Amino acid sequence: MSSMDIVDYQIFGADSQYVEIELDPGEAAVGEAGAMLYMEQDIVMETIFGDGSASTQAQGFFGKLMKAGGRLVTGESLFTTVYMHQGKMWKRKVAFAAPYQGQIVPMPLNQLGGELICQRDSFLCAAKGVSLSIAFQKKIGTGLFGGEGFIMQRLQGDGLAFIHAGGSLIERTLRPGEKLRVDTGCLAALMPSVDYDIEYVGGLKTAFFGGEGLFFASLTGPGKVWLQSLPLSRLANRIVRAAPGGTGETSVLGGLGSFFGDN
Amino acid sequence: MSTNQVVVRGRFYSPANPAQGEAITAYSEASDLVIAALQNNGADLRLPLVALKPRYGGFNREQVYFDWKSAQGEACSVCFSAKDAELLMAQAQATATQPYQQVRREQTKRKRRSTIGLGLLALYLILPFLLLLILLWKSHQIAAWVAGYVSxxxxxxxxxxxxxxxxxxxxxxxxxxxxxxxxxxxxxxxxxxxxxxxxxxxxxxxxxxxxxxxxxxxxxxxxxxxxxxxxxxxxxxxxxxxxxxxxxxxxxxxxxxxxxxxxxxxxxxxxxxxxxxxxxxxxxxxxxxxxxxxxxxxxxxxxxxxxxxxxxxxxxxxxxxxxxxxxxxxxxxxxxxxxxxxxxxxxxxxxxxxxxxxxxxxxxxxxxxxxxxxxxxxxx
Incomplete structure (x- = not known):
């Protein structure tokens, strides 16, 4: 019944991780362009336009173009690469590496309600059939100050997907109505049932000298959220500041800048 | 349950359920919301609408959640698409849906504000290109018009x-x-x-x-x-x-x-x-x-x-x-x-x-x- 490929995997490493996926003959995985680390014999690499999910294959050229355009907006490449095991026997492995220090988290979409919204750029690889699209943030305040910009990424399907985020990843389950306030930029992924909003930190002194900026991201359950302890942008900021002749942090309106995706 | 009753799909969330909730069907009857045959105890769950706290939630606040506290004091919630919630509430007794109508009005207002805001934001982003286009289109007329002001x-x-x-x-x-x-x-x-x-x-x-x-x-x-x-x-x-x-x-x-x-x-x-x-x-x-x-x-x-x-x-x-x-x-x-x-x-x-x-x-x-x-x- 399921159109998804079931894959076995193993994650290696501590800070700088990679995931090794085991494919049976005929099985395939899709990877973000440039993420592949190694692949064994019999695995054939084919670059396709779009994400290779069943939904895009049925859409015809225009549909494919739109989805591929969506991928471009979310900061991914227009093309994805499919790694297919075309041999007759044995299991073969292909590995994908995280682009910077952080953690790779397996997301079994079938156990997460079939849909997940994650930070732009965080997709690493998935079983063939997982569909990638844009989740557009319609709340202006959240888009501007929520730390993730207006464009997030929607993973749909019932297969296994791997996402990557900076630092350590924390998984939290929120009960209905339970609220968690998070530093902006630290949200890595959330279930679509979670209400993602912003909240003023409160008080002028706190707002200007508290060091957390003007807003928190506020997440209201029910559902699961994944937080990253060290967003790449923060790490990059520190590096720039530490570099000779470096400048300070970006402006409050950094969210608007990241609309166009420059990390 | 009468025969013309509308039954909609939704998701039920409780601490006993996994985080992604449980797929359920529900209908409304008089002043109650009825959630059909839950997995964990197999019985219908009948909730008086007045005890439910409606709110818009989810990633873009496009779904309607009804929150309540169970007898054991656990936070529970049931979620429907905005369209289904509207259907459910239309079936229910008008007086019992007052809180829902209230949040719906607020949501409509919020949505309108957000549309205007996004429109302005989009306009701000495309304004230079728009101006360039107008220039491109009317450039000779504009030049002639400006030349008219040169003594x-x-x-x-x-x-x-x-x-x-x-x-x-x-x-x-x-x-x-x-x-x-x-x-x-x-x-x-x-x-x-x-x-x-x-x-x-x-x-x-x-x-x-x-x-x-x-x-x-x-x-x-x-x-x-x-x-x-x-x-x-x-x-x-x-x-x-x-x-x-x-x-x-x-x-x-x-x-x-x-x-x-x-x-x-x-x-x-x-x-x-x-x-x-x-x-x-x-x-x-x-x-x-x-x-x-x-x-x-x-x-x-x-x-x-x-x-x-x-x-x-x-x-x-x-x-x-x-x-x-x-x-x-x-x-x-x-x-x-x-x-x-x-x-x-x-x-x-x-x-x-x-x-x-x-x-x-x-x-x-x-x-x-x-x-x-x-x-x-x-x-x-």
Whole structure:
């Protein structure tokens, strides 16, 4: 019944991780362009336009173009690469590496309600059939100050997907109505049932000298959220500041800048 | 449950359930919301609507959640799409749906605000491109409109600057019999003009003449040498003078300045010195075909007014078109495209003009040509 490929995997490493996926003959995985680390014999690499999910294959050229355009907006490449095991026997492995220090988290979409919204750029690889699209943030305040910009990424399907985020990843389950306030930029992924909003930190002194900026991201359950302890942008900021002749942090309106995706 | 009851799909969340919730079906009856056959105890869950707290939630706040506390004090919630929630509430007793109606009104308001806000944001982002598009579309009209605000004095001041730039390195003179003839022809053509004309002869073989705003006209000696009569020179001058009279050059300068300014505005580069750049481009100015045609027609009118035979303009064109081999030096021709078509148009326009009284120009043309040769060496 399921159109998804079931894959076995193993994650290696501590800070700088990679995931090794085991494919049976005929099985395939899709990877973000440039993420592949190694692949064994019999695995054939084919670059396709779009994400290779069943939904895009049925859409015809225009549909494919739109989805591929969506991928471009979310900061991914227009093309994805499919790694297919075309041999007759044995299991073969292909590995994908995280682009910077952080953690790779397996997301079994079938156990997460079939849909997940994650930070732009965080997709690493998935079983063939997982569909990638844009989740557009319609709340202006959240888009501007929520730390993730207006464009997030929607993973749909019932297969296994791997996402990557900076630092350590924390998984939290929120009960209905339970609220968690998070530093902006630290949200890595959330279930679509979670209400993602912003909240003023409160008080002028706190707002200007508290060091957390003007807003928190506020997440209201029910559902699961994944937080990253060290967003790449923060790490990059520190590096720039530490570099000779470096400048300070970006402006409050950094969210608007990241609309166009420059990390 | 009555037969016409609408049953909708939703998700039920409770601490006993996994985080993604449990798929359920639900319907409303009188003042209750009924959740059918839950997995964990198999019984229908009947909840009075007044005990439920409705809110919009989820990633983009597009779903309706009804929160409540269970008997054990656990936070529970059931979620429907906005459309399904509307259906459920329409079925229920109106008084029991008061809180829902309230949040729905708030949501409508919030949605409207968000649409306006996003629209403004989008507008802000595309505004430069929009302006560029309008500029692209209406650029010539805008340039003409701006040119209308430039006074004759300003135009002459600008012309002086452009002239100084455009003639940098040229050998100009205002002496000699050939110059006197040129000036005399020009003055016949520009009688009663608001502009104060200055005539110059440039000692170069290139067959060309050009005019800059405010009335600076430069004719090359090459033009005089190539012409077989004063009427031919008069024709070319009549044409060039119209670029000044009709303010073509001014419009063109404003046009290119406007473009550089808008590109600089959008691209954020203001480092270039527009005026000098525009001025140096002037010697190789290319007017649009419409402007050239206008200059032709108005030039003919000027010839008519000055009682000069118009055939000179046509024959000069034809002469230039015939001497194909000398194309490099024929700047006048190359910046004035499709001369076959133009001479045909000119002939037609001449034929349409009746009562054309012509007086032969009183110049000794061989003497002019001799003067060109003679004066060539006197310029420093």
């Amino acid at each position: 004759i004095e300003q135009e002459q001041a600008l012309g002086e600057m452009v002239f100084a730039n455009a003639t940098d390195g040229m050998k100009l003179r205002q002496t000699g019999y050939d110059y006197e003839v040129l000036k005399s022809i020009g003055e016949r053509l520009t009688q009663g003009s608001v502009y104060d004309y200055h005539w110059y002869l440039a000692d170069t073989e290139e067959i060309n003449a050009f005019a800059v705003p405010g009335g600076y006209v430069v004719a090359n000696t090459g033009l005089l040498k190539a012409a077989d009569s004063a009427e031919e020179v008069a024709g070319v001058l009549a044409h060039e003078v119209q670029h000044v009279e009709q303010r073509h050059t001014l419009e063109d300068i404003i046009y290119s300045l406007g473009w550089q300014a808008s590109i600089a505005l959008i691209a954020g580069d203001v480092s270039s010195l527009w005026i000098t750049q525009a001025a140096t481009q002037l010697t190789s100015l290319k007017f649009s075909r419409e402007l050239e045609t206008e200059a032709d027609i108005k030039g003919l009118e000027a010839l008519h007014k000055a009682n000069i035979a118009p055939q000179g303009l046509v024959t000069f064109f034809e002469k230039l078109a015939e001497s194909e081999e000398g194309l490099d030096s024929l700047t006048f021709l190359s910046t004035h495209p499709a001369s076959d078509q133009r001479s045909a148009n000119l002939k037609k326009a001449i034929q349409q003009q009746t009562n054309w009284t012509t007086l032969a120009l009183p110049y000794d043309w061989p003497k002019v040509k001799a003067a060109v040769e003679q004066n060539k060496h006197t310029i420093k």
